[in-house]
């Protein structure tokens with residue numbers, strides 16, 4: 217654990233140019249306290265109850281698949297979890313230099329299958345691809361048509377693959393070339409795709425921005441715009457709440473989930489939301505279902521347990537905390553099945569996938 221923590225701290229130094237831990241100052245603490253107090257009296261908050269709490273599916277998966285760091289998970293239209301993992305490759309401090317260039321290009325792409333489809337009842341591997349394509353897998357997203365969006369932090373690229381294809385239908389960014397202009401990315405972490413086909417790319421570990429793209433990959437706008445008064449520190453996961461026109465961002469180093477207006481509905485002026493809690497810590501993954509946001513944090517400080525959170529965007533509070541009985545160590549990815557009955561959480565050390573059952577999409 218100590219080793220892992222050191223590694224993560226080391227990583228942040230290499231990859232973001234500043235330490236990964238932020239100490240909240242007193243003003244922030246006071247603000248949080250006052251807000252919590254106000255929220256206690258809010259009448260519109262959703263209750264935490266048995267419906268919204270993810271319940272661990274004990275003994276899943278069996279047999280255990282052999283996995284590298286499992287950075288991402290998504291669920292396809294048939295309810296099968298699809299995971300993105302790093303095989304034998306491990307992100308350590310030797311991987312990137314101060315200008316975010318990947319230092320092990322000569323080792324070639326990962327030779328094993330990096331994308332695995334699992335059987336939802338047993339967890340057995342029922343499909344695999346993604347050999348010799350990726351250098352440092354990160355995020356995976358599937359849309360309703362089962363197009364697969366993958367991000368690679370070493371390539372500094374994002375790819376869209378049509379179902380069953382291994383040649384990308386769309387590629388964003390320049391291979392191994394980090395940058396912050398309109399055509400380059402820097403360690404992109406995640407993608408969210410709207411039902412209209414517009415996509416959001418979290419970019420990422422060094423640019424601290426989100427790109428909104430047309431269905432064909434043309435840049436529509438950047439988030440945040442200067443007028444949005446929003447500053448992100450490592451946007452690490454994305455979840456759309458289309459009904460509210462909000463894009464919820466795991467704003468990792470700011471230790472919150474920030475949900476600015478997505479901008480999918482031109483005439484809707486959604487009120488931006490910022491969800492914080494004293495114990496939220498560094499938020500690695502987010503997913504939204506039934507008007508609620510589920511999030512997982514990662515190692516932050518000894519005082520902040522690593523676990524899952526149920527967040528209510530309406531009251532901007534954490535309404536529940538949850539996790540497997542053995543506890544999470546270093547969760548990274550989170551996804552919910554299309555019918556809202558299963559949730560999957562992946563970890564990057566020990567490398568594993570957890571399944572939770574949800575009683576049909578939470579509270580609504």
Ligand SMILES: *[C@@H]1O[C@H](CO)[C@@H](O)[C@H](O)[C@H]1NC(C)=O
Pocket residue numbers: 294295296336553555557
């Ligand atoms: C949800 O999807 C899973 C996997 O496809 C299926 O086994 C289950 O019966 C579905 N549940 C409901 C309530 O539709």
Ligand SMILES: *[C@@H]1O[C@H](CO)[C@@H](O)[C@H](O)[C@H]1NC(C)=O
Pocket residue numbers: 313314315316317318319
């Ligand atoms: C990082 O490595 C790349 C080549 O991989 C090199 O072009 C670049 O100058 C290096 N940056 C620094 C700050 O050393």
